[in-house]
Amino acid sequence: MKYFLIFTLLFVSPVFAETPEEKGLAIAKEDDKRDNGFGDFTANMVMVLKNKQGEESTRHIRNKTLEVEGDGDKSISIFDRPRDVKGTALLNFTHKVGTDDQWLYLPALKRVKRISSANKSGSFMGSEFAYEDVTSQEVEKYTYKWIRDEEFKGEKCFVFERYPVYKNSGYTRQLVWLDQKDYKILKIEFFDRKNSPLKTLTQSDFKQYLGKYWYPGTMFMDNHQTGKSTLLTWTNYKFGNGLSNKDFNKNSLKRAR
Amino acid sequence: MTHRLWGLVIFALAFFVIPINQVHSHELSGFVAGEVRLFPQEAIFPGQTDQSASFALQPEYYHEFKSGSSFTFVPFLRVDSGDQERTHFDIRELTFLLLKDEYELRIGVRKVFWGATEVLHLVDIINQIDLVENLDTEDRLGQPMVNLSVARDWGTVDVFWMPFFRERTFQGTGGRLRFRDVVDEDRTEYESPAEEWHNDWAFRYSHTFGDLDLGLAQFIGTNREPTFFNSADENGSAIVIPKYELIRQTSIDATYVVEDWLWKFEAMYRTGQRNEDFYAWTGGFEYTFVGFMESSMDLGLIGEWMFDTREEEATNPFENDIVGGLRLAVNDAASTEALLAVVQDLNTDARFLILEASRRFGDNWLLTAELRGFLDQTQEDFLFDARDDDLMQIQLEYYF
Numbered sequence: 001m002k003y004f005l006i007f008t009l010l011f012v013s014p015v016f017a018e019t020p021e022e023k024g025l026a027i028a029k030e031d032d033k034r035d036n037g038f039g040d041f042t043a044n045m046v047m048v049l050k051n052k053q054g055e056e057s058t059r060h061i062r063n064k065t066l067e068v069e070g071d072g073d074k075s076i077s078i079f080d081r082p083r084d085v086k087g088t089a090l091l092n093f094t095h096k097v098g099t100d101d102q103w104l105y106l107p108a109l110k111r112v113k114r115i116s117s118a119n120k121s122g123s124f125m126g127s128e129f130a131y132e133d134v135t136s137q138e139v140e141k142y143t144y145k146w147i148r149d150e151e152f153k154g155e156k157c158f159v160f161e162r163y164p165v166y167k168n169s170g171y172t173r174q175l176v177w178l179d180q181k182d183y184k185i186l187k188i189e190f191f192d193r194k195n196s197p198l199k200t201l202t203q204s205d206f207k208q209y210l211g212k213y214w215y216p217g218t219m220f221m222d223n224h225q226t227g228k229s230t231l232l233t234w235t236n237y238k239f240g241n242g243l244s245n246k247d248f249n250k251n252s253l254k255r256a257r
Numbered sequence: 258m259t260h261r262l263w264g265l266v267i268f269a270l271a272f273f274v275i276p277i278n279q280v281h282s283h284e285l286s287g288f289v290a291g292e293v294r295l296f297p298q299e300a301i302f303p304g305q306t307d308q309s310a311s312f313a314l315q316p317e318y319y320h321e322f323k324s325g326s327s328f329t330f331v332p333f334l335r336v337d338s339g340d341q342e343r344t345h346f347d348i349r350e351l352t353f354l355l356l357k358d359e360y361e362l363r364i365g366v367r368k369v370f371w372g373a374t375e376v377l378h379l380v381d382i383i384n385q386i387d388l389v390e391n392l393d394t395e396d397r398l399g400q401p402m403v404n405l406s407v408a409r410d411w412g413t414v415d416v417f418w419m420p421f422f423r424e425r426t427f428q429g430t431g432g433r434l435r436f437r438d439v440v441d442e443d444r445t446e447y448e449s450p451a452e453e454w455h456n457d458w459a460f461r462y463s464h465t466f467g468d469l470d471l472g473l474a475q476f477i478g479t480n481r482e483p484t485f486f487n488s489a490d491e492n493g494s495a496i497v498i499p500k501y502e503l504i505r506q507t508s509i510d511a512t513y514v515v516e517d518w519l520w521k522f523e524a525m526y527r528t529g530q531r532n533e534d535f536y537a538w539t540g541g542f543e544y545t546f547v548g549f550m551e552s553s554m555d556l557g558l559i560g561e562w563m564f565d566t567r568e569e570e571a572t573n574p575f576e577n578d579i580v581g582g583l584r585l586a587v588n589d590a591a592s593t594e595a596l597l598a599v600v601q602d603l604n605t606d607a608r609f610l611i612l613e614a615s616r617r618f619g620d621n622w623l624l625t626a627e628l629r630g631f632l633d634q635t636q637e638d639f640l641f642d643a644r645d646d647d648l649m650q651i652q653l654e655y656y657f
Contacts (some may be wrong), residue, residue, distance in 0.1 A: 049590045056651035058620065083656030084623040085592070086286060099516070101465070109395055111370040114470045118516040119547035122555055123588040168517075170548065221375060226553075251408045251467070255327075255354065257319065 010039045024160040026143025031183045032139045038065045038213055040243035044078075049125055052227035057082075059125055064256075065136075066243050070098055073136040074248040078256050079125075089256040091248060092117075094136040099166075105253045112250050121170030128199060128221040128230040130170055141166055147175070152186055155179040171198070182206075184214045192225075199223045210239055265535035287331075288315035290654040294339070296433050298645040304430040309339025313378040315349065325356040329367075331399075335390070342429030343389040349399045359399045361406040366399035371472060373510045373521040376580045376598065377539045377563045377573075378507035380523045383459060385423040392434055392629065393611075398423040407478050412464030419457040422447075422479045422501065432525075438487065438495040446486075446500040447479070448529075455479050455503070468514045476506040482572055484531055519543040521561070528574075537565040541580070556592065557584035559598065568604070574639035577603045582611075591617045609640065623654045 018026075047059040051076045060081040066074045072094025087107035094100050102117040120132035126150055142162035157177045164171055172195045177187040184206050192198040205217030220234040246252065290313040300307060313335040320328040331350035337343035352365035369383040383400055390396035403418045424445055428435035449455040457478025464471055483499030490496050508525035524538035541561030549556045559582035563575035582598030593616045600609040610630035617623050627650040634644035 051590060055590070082617055082620045083286065084288075084617060084621075084654065086656070100516075101468075101472075101514075109370055110368045111372075114512040114514060114519065116514055116517050116519055116543075116545060118514075119545065122547040124555050126588045126590055126592055168547070179528075213298055245406060246358070249413070250463070251406060251413060255356075255361070 007191070020146045021144060023146035024162070027146060027178065028139050028142070028144050029160050029161055031178065034183050035213065036067070038067055038210065038239060040064070040241050041209075041237055041239045042241055042243075043234050046233045046235070047125065048233075049127055050229045050231070057126075059127075061125075062194040064241075064243060064247065066245070066248055068093075072100070072138050074245070075136070076253060076256050078247060087257050089253055091250070091253045092135060093248075094138065096138045096140040100135060103250060103253060105256070110254070112207070112253060119168045120166065122197055126231075128223045128228055129232070130173075132164070132166075132169055133201070133221070142174075149180070149220075152177045152179075155181065155186065157186065171224050174207060182208075184216070197224050207237070231246075283318070285316060285318050286657060287314070288654045288656045289314050290652055292650060292652040295432075295649045296646060297649065298647055300433065301645050302437055304433075305433055306339040306431050309337055309343075309431075311335055311337035311339075311343065317350075325466040327354045327356070329354070337389075340389065340428060340429050340432030343432060345387075345389065347398050351399070359407070359465060361404075361408075363402070363404040363406070366401050367404075368397050368399060369404070371474060371508070371510060372523055373470075373472075373512045373520075374523050374539050374541065374561055375543070375559055375582070376561050376600065377523075377575050379537055379539050379563075380472075380474065380506075380510050380525050382474075382481055382506060382508075383417060383419075385425050385481050387426050389426040389428055389432065398426070406417040410585065412462055415459075415565070417457075417459040417461075419459070419478065420454065422453040422455060422457065424453070424501070425481070425483060425499065427499075434643050434648070436485075436497055437642045438497045440485070440499055441488075441490060441496040442499070444488070444496070444498045445483075445503075446498060448502040449479065449501070453479070470512045472508075472510040474506075474508045474510075476504070476508070478503065480504040480527075482530070484572065487564055502530050517545055517547070531558075531570075533567065533570070535566045537563075537567075537571075539563040539575070543584075553588045555586040555588060556602070557586075558582070559584060569637065571639070574602075574638075575600070579603060602638065605635050605638055606633040607635060607638045607640070621656050623656065625652045625654070626650070627652075 001106050028108050039233055042064045045063055049057045058081060062078045064076045075092050077090045079085045080237045089105040091103040100117040102115045104113045106113060114254050121130050123161055124131050126179045142164055144160055144162050146158060146160045148159050150157055157179050159177055161173050161175055163173050170188050170192060172193060175189040176185060178185055185203055188201040190199040202220045203216035206214045207217060208214050215237060217234050221230045223229060292311045294309045296307050315331060315333045318330045329350050329352050333347045333349045335343060335345055342610055348366050349368045352363050352367045355362040368380055372378050372381045384397035386394045387396040387398050400419060400423060401421045405416045407414045424442060427440035427442060430439050451648060455478060459474060459476045461472060461474040480502045483501050486498045486499050486500060488496055504527055506525055506527045510523045513520040520539035520542050526536050528534045539561060543557055543559050545555055545557045547555050561580040563572040563578045565576040568576050578600050580598055580600045585595045587593035595614040598611040610632060612628040615623060615625040629648040631640055633645050634641045
């Protein structure tokens with residue numbers, strides 16, 4: 001009897017009594033697994049910033065991303081509009097643990113400037129997206145907790161919370177709606193450092209690439225505290241461009257345009 | 258004299274550009290700008306103006322081939338009402354880039370930046386300063402060169418061959434922010450018998466070691482910083498003659514990231530200038546409060562120290578000075594930014610005040626305001642002759 005109990009505890013109970021934390025982590029791991037192996041992609045991004053009064057301002061950005069095995073992705077973002085910042089480019093090395101490495105290229109001065117990326121809560125190009133929202137999402141960056149399953153926009157979803165483990169995040173927690181079939185993130189609610197509702201991200205117009213990867217065409221970030229919003233539209237996704245590490249160094253940053 | 262060089266450069270470019278059917282993409286961009294300068298204090302020297310207006314144009318043509326190689330042409334023109342020497346034309350860039358997997362080769366005229374700090378650009382020696390543009394030394398003249406750059410896992414090596422030297426631009430009689438006596442660029446002297454045709458060389462190794470960005474460089478050639486001699490022209494009027502000596506300069510520049518702190522350092526050792534070898538260094542920090550006061554704004558604190566072992570003999574104003582500064586980024590749609598900095602001389606009471614602010618209007622317009630103040634400049638200070646040249650400058654740029 002005693003042996004049976006130990007046997008049960010060792011082998012049976014983890015399956016039956018998976019804690020919400022374990023379930024949340026398992027979901028995040030599965031999501032990450034499904035995202036792995038894309039290699040590289042390039043895409044164009046249009047950002048429409050809207051303030052409380054409804055005034056709009058548009059930014060055009062081109063993006064190159066390289067998947068790095070065993071670590072976070074490398075990316076270069078090149079600004080086309082507004083015209084005064086044309087040619088400005090950002091090189092980012094995401095890391096699973098610790099702070100990212102970032103360099104900014106200022107074309108008028110021809111200067112590559114190392115910038116501090118410790119504080120990820122800063123605004124990305126004046127938008128409602130923070131740096132921590134746009135850099136690559138790694139499993140290790142959060143702890144997780146599954147909350148419930150529910151239907152959202154006609155799709156069966158996992159609803160789970162994730163809590164940033166990196167320092168200087170602008171959030172206490174994020175509530176995520178992830179569809180159970182394709183593992184597309186449909187919605188994220190962000191809660192600020194005081195745990196008050198801050199922003200809501202809704203993602204739509206998903207398309208499947210390489211017969212495997214689902215990427216959103218539209219990302220809408222609504223800031224409930226300021227009344228501002230940012231609409232981000234992705235177009236022209238291209239995979240398998242043969243990009244490698246040498247396309248993501250300070251030399252390539254200087255000639256990125 | 259220069260047309261010989263341009264001929265050479267254009268010939269070299271034509272050689273590469275001939276297979277035009279390989280056009281991948283090309284575009285025209287750039288800006289036009291109108292600028293007004295006001296000097297609230299009365300001019301000290303005869304001929305100087307109290308206000309001026311000017312117009313500048315800088316188009317950029319870029320042409321990319323299928324191979325990734327490219328051609329860039331950036332001419333620059335400024336027309337100024339106050340100072341005829343500030344009315345000037347320059348080719349900022351005229352470069353062919355040959356892009357290979359193993360290396361990058363650039364032939365032509367271009368600009369290169371070396372350095373880490375914000376106020377003094379101590380080790381940035383490739384390009385001559387276009388001093389009439391702005392006192393901040395961030396505007397540079399296009400430098401003719403052949404540059405080979407090799408990036409490997411262990412670092413990046415750059416070799417520069419610079420066959421032609423560019424003289425520094427200086428304010429004319431009508432210009433403020435100058436010495437009492439005008440620099441006579443027709444009497445420029447060189448240490449090298451080849452004058453501006455001396456072959457200058459530079460070598461640089463740069464690499465990122467985790468949180469440290471490091472650059473080591475060696476420059477052998479014509480000093481970008483002139484030594485000045487007092488003289489008189491044929492009418493007996495006092496003038497200043499610039500002399501460009503042959504120097505060797507070894508330099509290091511580094512940026513180290515620690516959380517929200519950026520630590521910056523530049524140092525150099527120069528021989529050959531006035532037969533006196535010297536060291537100079539500058540270093541400091543930048544700390545950013547992201548989202549300070551619970552807003553979406555970023556506030557940066559800047560602290561830097563500049564030192565030159567020549568002290569009073571230094572050929573720049575920063576022989577022993579400290580800088581304290583604040584940088585504000587509002588992070589709004591208009592990208593509103595402001596920078597306030599005070600440079601304090603540690604040997605005298607002299608202070609130099611810098612205020613810069615900019616804001617975008619619509620998608621194409623950028624408004625920039627600059628304020629410079631010269632406070633308590635004593636007779637022995639480098640900027641004594643500019644003591645009454647406090648400046649308010651407003652610039653409106655249209656980008657296309």
